[in-house]
Amino acid sequence: MTAPLFRDDPYLRDCEAQVTGITPEGGIVCDQTVFYATGGGQPGDSGWIDWGQGPVAIATCVKAGDEALALxxxxxxxxxxxxTRITQRLDWDRRHRQMRVHTALHLLSVVIPLPVTGGQISAGKGRLDFQMPDPPEDRDGIEAALNALVDRDLAVTEDWITEAELVANPGLVKTLSVQPPRGAGTIRLVRIGQGRGQVDLQPCGGTHVARTAEIGQLRLGKIENKGRQNRRVNLLLDR
Structure with missing residues (x-):
């Protein structure tokens, strides 16, 4: 089992850990990690590890079983x-940009309240695919609405519910292509805004910024036709 330190503190940039295994592919499994593992459209983190032999670059982190993560x-x-005891250190600039993009995509799903059929995150840009037969008529309005939510500096927090509670509230799940992982008994929810100011609440296991103002200004990219019923909406960080 690998304790996912990034889940409790996405701003943690480094940690000490103990190697507990090596996968057949050469992945390094530890008792805990700050590296997010590829999943939910978000790439695994990159960075470095060191155990006194000089730093070794880590390209990504992947799942290696039900509860193990491999660098x-x-x-x-x-x-x-x-x-062996090792030091793990993130490529923080890349991680932080992915956190900004991931949170921005949650806001995009608020501004375009349609079922999501896919998505992808990278450092600096991301996209969501929507069940959208016709292109939106006012793309400038979408961009303005996104940046208005950013400027409100809404808090981004988490909550947990049981799997039974999620089944009873299917409207929480916006993505048609990816369902929240089940089997652990609880599901993590990401909330944007508080009380009457809440604008979004949905299951998500990714890393996010603490407040929407941290995202910075957003630019709407291409809106692409991806089939009779689907449109891909691209989103970019302004800097």
């Missing part, structure tokens, strides 16, 4: 033995 070296390298 994947960027190039073939000598790996730390099981039991």
């Amino acid at each position: 994947v070296p960027a190039e073939p390298a000598a790996l730390p033995a099981v039991g």
Whole structure:
């Protein structure tokens, strides 16, 4: 089992950890990690590890079983033995930009209140695919509404519900292509805004900024036709 430290504190940039295993593909499994593992349209984190032999670049982090996460070296390298204590350090600039984009995509699903059929996040841009037969008539209005939500500096917090509560509230799930993982007994919800100022609440396991103002200004990119019933809406960070 790998304790996902990023879930409790997405701003944690480094940590000490103990190697608990090496996967057949050469991934390094630890007892805990600050590296987010690829999932839900969000790429795994990159960065470095060190155990006194010089830093080794980590290209990504992936799931390696139900509760284990593996750090994947960027190039073939000598790996730390099981039991070794290592230091993990994120490529923080990349992670933080992904946090900004991920939170911005939640806002996009508020401004365009249609079922989501897919999505992808990267450092600096992202996209959502919507069940949208016709293109939106006012793209400038969409961009303005997004930036208005950013400027409100809404708090981004989390909550947890049981799987039974999610089943009883199916409207919380906006994505048609990806369902929240089940089996652990509880589901993490990400909330934007508080009380009467709440604008969004949906299941999500990704990393997010603490307040919407941290996203910065957004630009609406291309709106692409992806089939008779689908449109892809691209979103970019302004800086």
